[in-house]
Amino acid sequence: MPDTGAVRAFLEQRHIDWARRIADFCAERIAPLPAPADDDPARTQAREILELLGKGGWLEPIGRLDLRACALAREALAHASPLADAVFALQALGAAPLLLAGDGAQRTRWADPLVRGDAMGAFVMTEPDAGSDVAAMRTTATRDGDAYVLNGRKTLISNAGLADTYTVFAVTDANAGRNGISCFVVPADTPGLRFIGPQVMSAPHPLGELAFEDCRVPSSHRLGEEGAGFKLGMAVLDLVRPTVAAAACGMAARALEEAATHATSRMQFGQPLAGFQLVQEKLARMAMDLTAARLLVYRAAWEKDGGAPRITVEAAMAKAFATEAAQRIVDDAVQILGGRGVLADHPVDRLYRAVRALRIYEGTTEIQHLIIARQIVKDAEARAADAARRGEPAASSSHAAAQAAGPGG
Ligand SMILES: Cc1cc2nc3c(=O)[nH]c(=O)nc-3n(C[C@H](O)[C@H](O)[C@H](O)COP(=O)(O)OP(=O)(O)OC[C@H]3O[C@@H](n4cnc5c(N)ncnc54)[C@H](O)[C@@H]3O)c2cc1C
Numbered sequence: 001m002p003d004t005g006a007v008r009a010f011l012e013q014r015h016i017d018w019a020r021r022i023a024d025f026c027a028e029r030i031a032p033l034p035a036p037a038d039d040d041p042a043r044t045q046a047r048e049i050l051e052l053l054g055k056g057g058w059l060e061p062i063g064r065l066d067l068r069a070c071a072l073a074r075e076a077l078a079h080a081s082p083l084a085d086a087v088f089a090l091q092a093l094g095a096a097p098l099l100l101a102g103d104g105a106q107r108t109r110w111a112d113p114l115v116r117g118d119a120m121g122a123f124v125m126t127e128p129d130a131g132s133d134v135a136a137m138r139t140t141a142t143r144d145g146d147a148y149v150l151n152g153r154k155t156l157i158s159n160a161g162l163a164d165t166y167t168v169f170a171v172t173d174a175n176a177g178r179n180g181i182s183c184f185v186v187p188a189d190t191p192g193l194r195f196i197g198p199q200v201m202s203a204p205h206p207l208g209e210l211a212f213e214d215c216r217v218p219s220s221h222r223l224g225e226e227g228a229g230f231k232l233g234m235a236v237l238d239l240v241r242p243t244v245a246a247a248a249c250g251m252a253a254r255a256l257e258e259a260a261t262h263a264t265s266r267m268q269f270g271q272p273l274a275g276f277q278l279v280q281e282k283l284a285r286m287a288m289d290l291t292a293a294r295l296l297v298y299r300a301a302w303e304k305d306g307g308a309p310r311i312t313v314e315a316a317m318a319k320a321f322a323t324e325a326a327q328r329i330v331d332d333a334v335q336i337l338g339g340r341g342v343l344a345d346h347p348v349d350r351l352y353r354a355v356r357a358l359r360i361y362e363g364t365t366e367i368q369h370l371i372i373a374r375q376i377v378k379d380a381e382a383r384a385a386d387a388a389r390r391g392e393p394a395a396s397s398s399h400a401a402a403q404a405a406g407p408g409g
Helices: 013-030 039-055 060-064 067-080 082-101 104-116 229-265 277-305 312-342 347-359 365-389 397-405
Strands: 121-124 140-144 147-158 165-171 181-187 193-198 207-218
Touching (some): 013 039, 013 067, 039 082, 060 082, 060 104, 067 082, 067 229, 067 277, 082 104, 082 347, 104 165, 121 147, 140 165, 147 165, 147 181, 165 207, 165 229, 181 207, 181 229, 229 277, 229 347, 277 312, 312 347
Parallel strands (some): 121 165
Antiparallel strands (some): 140 147, 165 181
């Protein structure tokens, strides 16, 4: 079960009960699933997992946008199977634009089946020339009567070729920059939507490319106002990023458990590895990193669940810190396992391959750092402008306070 103790202050009793229930489900139904050898069995297994999640009601917190419950679910799923975590994540990413911007009819028609697990979702933003720079996208959605005609190509799309419902971002006004992007629901059987083919990852994760070729959708498939798609996409990412961070914590927790178990049982030089201080130091750093990451995750989710309108900086901190920390933790686990840690069927080797992508998707670590730094600079500029208005020198408040207090203050 996710270690709810360390983050208890951010949780309610219902979250702790939920964490226990989903951890039991994962141990019984998800962990025993065989690790898929390559892309085809991963796609088949993703469908099976979706059915399990849907039937058990494990996707329900997505429908309520209950971020703490979603984070706990992703921790538990990622601990048992990174593929199962991806299945949950894509239902959330596919449904969130509908839940944030859809009207009642759109939510009933497309979001509800995603939350029940009756339909598989996908979030379609990235293009060959528009990755971190989302606003550079070129896929167009041209108005034609009471419809839009989509043309363009999307790449690195999770669930491409597998999803039933694609939430797609496209340009409706090429002269309006960020304000010229809109969001549409495109059902998989829409003529003109073509699965180009899979992009095979080092870890099991259905990924691929899509083409839109005169793909026509009624204007009732547009989510929110025309031109509001960029803002909507960013709001969705703010919401989902803490849960990516939670998935990273789930993988890191599993790696730490594997490493600790091995370190206490493996004998070298006449004693368990855990007896060596160099190994103890690794275990201690892993645990500290993991706890710090989890505090950032549940702080961000708690803020959002408590009604914060945006958690851009909190989400960026959680995602950047937790995914980077998880990479270090999993790498240390491999090191503690020694040669066994790089055998392809060992859980820590599978985690080693799975954890890498988390530092890239839904905004790279560098982009999260830019988001955090932008806010720091903005705050500093606001303080300077405020000081200037009051006719004070533009010193930092702590410097000013120290000066006011005199030596030793
Ligand atoms: C497993 C996986 C699943 C994915 N699933 C989806 C999905 O379902 N839907 C979807 O739309 N997309 C998806 N993506 C795409 C993902 O969102 C992009 O890969 C990501 O946004 C980065 O874009 P890029 O790969 O084009 O890299 P680029 O944007 O080209 O970046 C390359 C490098 O340059 C750095 N960089 C870029 N700009 C700056 C800057 N201003 N300052 C400093 N450094 C910078 C980046 O941090 C990165 O290190 C997925 C990717 C992966 C790996």
